[in-house]
Amino acid sequence: MPLRLCGCQKSPQRHRGTETTSNASMSQLKIAVVLLVSILLQLSLREVWKPLSYIDFPLVVVVYIALQRDAWQALLVGTLAGLIVDASSGGLIGAGGFAKTLTAYVIYFAATRVNLENPLLRIPVLAAASVLDSAIYVFWHRVLGYPPAVPFVQTMSYKLIATTVVGTLALYLLDALVAERSAQRRQFATRRRVARRSTGSLRRR
Amino acid sequence: MASVRTQKEIRQRAPIWLVTLLVTNLVIMAVDARDADGRQKILRVWTQTFASPLQNASSKASGATSGFFQQIWNFRGTAQENEQLKERLTQVETELHAARQAAAENERLKALLNLNEQSQIQSVPARVIARDPSVWFNTITINRGSTSGVEVNMPVVTAGGIVGRIITVGPWSSQVMLITDEKAGAGAVVGQLGESGALGSVRGRADLGVSLIEMRYVSGLEKVEVGDYVMTTGQDGIYPPGLNVGRVVDVKHGTATQAHQILIQPGAQLDHLEEVAVLLYHPPRRSTPEQTPNIERPKR
Numbered sequence: 001m002p003l004r005l006c007g008c009q010k011s012p013q014r015h016r017g018t019e020t021t022s023n024a025s026m027s028q029l030k031i032a033v034v035l036l037v038s039i040l041l042q043l044s045l046r047e048v049w050k051p052l053s054y055i056d057f058p059l060v061v062v063v064y065i066a067l068q069r070d071a072w073q074a075l076l077v078g079t080l081a082g083l084i085v086d087a088s089s090g091g092l093i094g095a096g097g098f099a100k101t102l103t104a105y106v107i108y109f110a111a112t113r114v115n116l117e118n119p120l121l122r123i124p125v126l127a128a129a130s131v132l133d134s135a136i137y138v139f140w141h142r143v144l145g146y147p148p149a150v151p152f153v154q155t156m157s158y159k160l161i162a163t164t165v166v167g168t169l170a171l172y173l174l175d176a177l178v179a180e181r182s183a184q185r186r187q188f189a190t191r192r193r194v195a196r197r198s199t200g201s202l203r204r205r
Numbered sequence: 206m207a208s209v210r211t212q213k214e215i216r217q218r219a220p221i222w223l224v225t226l227l228v229t230n231l232v233i234m235a236v237d238a239r240d241a242d243g244r245q246k247i248l249r250v251w252t253q254t255f256a257s258p259l260q261n262a263s264s265k266a267s268g269a270t271s272g273f274f275q276q277i278w279n280f281r282g283t284a285q286e287n288e289q290l291k292e293r294l295t296q297v298e299t300e301l302h303a304a305r306q307a308a309a310e311n312e313r314l315k316a317l318l319n320l321n322e323q324s325q326i327q328s329v330p331a332r333v334i335a336r337d338p339s340v341w342f343n344t345i346t347i348n349r350g351s352t353s354g355v356e357v358n359m360p361v362v363t364a365g366g367i368v369g370r371i372i373t374v375g376p377w378s379s380q381v382m383l384i385t386d387e388k389a390g391a392g393a394v395v396g397q398l399g400e401s402g403a404l405g406s407v408r409g410r411a412d413l414g415v416s417l418i419e420m421r422y423v424s425g426l427e428k429v430e431v432g433d434y435v436m437t438t439g440q441d442g443i444y445p446p447g448l449n450v451g452r453v454v455d456v457k458h459g460t461a462t463q464a465h466q467i468l469i470q471p472g473a474q475l476d477h478l479e480e481v482a483v484l485l486y487h488p489p490r491r492s493t494p495e496q497t498p499n500i501e502r503p504k505r
Contacts, residue, residue: 098231
């Protein structure tokens, strides 16, 4: 049994706790960066080519976090993303926040009850999120007397196609960059490779 | 540890967080939707102030990216463009000569009529730094705000024609509602002001997008043809009279009891706006009659 000389030595449990906290804060930082990048893309891509504005990048990030089954983070990111985009938009401030928060919760709710880990299942989830987000956003504008400047069905269809196609690819990218599970998987693969090498060299000896 | 929440706790608390955030958004929305009687909305001023650095950054980034690709694209047709430009230069020189003569004549006539330069409207040049990030609206953001003298409801124009009006003013940036918006509108006339009686109002329509606007209430007895120019009348209290709105591209002729249905192509290229000018125009105040029945007078 190892001897404890002083109180400054960390116990294994406490050490594991600090590691988890630092992992969580690292993951939160990554999400904040991804969210900021998605908002910047949303603000700037319309100037490059107008059809690119049909891709809802912040919604893709919201869907990704909701699929991770982290309710608090999904709801907060949904509200923040919506409010920031609303601030520079001609629509009502809060409408985007409302739509994205509700969408995030619906996806979180579904993800906690149905297994949505399969990458193929993400396609209908993204499509449903896009439709729900658009419908709620336009509903509130119509109710409060601010009708959108473009036809609803046409715009929603374009947005659905663009967000689903680009979003599916973006979710793969986010999986590789942000998800801890994929990082762990990579780590285990390296360890396995190293272990195999070392056992091989032992056998040769 | 008390601070670490279990999955069960998160699941239990999620509906409470959801309701809290939804109510917060709803309150913000209700405050923003409240009609401010043509005045500035405080919430909008704050959001505009905080959003403008982000918009500036994104504008610079996208400008650099699109500029790079544009240069590569432009390089392909340089020789052909050079020939076209030479031909155009010859034409322009001839036109310039005619224009100089006209300007000299104009000066002489002005002197005769005793008009002075002070009557002209001052303008502030501005650059478009952002377009609406949501696909549902068609607003633009410009890099001039209250520090440059810009105020709510001031008209925004380009050399081609009117663009829209200022709806939100921050210290260093402003938001412009395009003339193609359903909530935008302007008093207009087909043909020259004072010569034509084809008066009406122009406004956007959701199904027409940004390429066309609709002109309403033009009497079916007035003569309107495709290709006619449409000018502002100044009756809306926003745009000064005599500004170009656009050109008539489609007319469904009305009758004595039915108005014409007119579609106009805006003179300003609203899809590719880069530089605009804000007219520091204050419309003349209309005097309200003292004895107006059934109208509540605002307290001074």
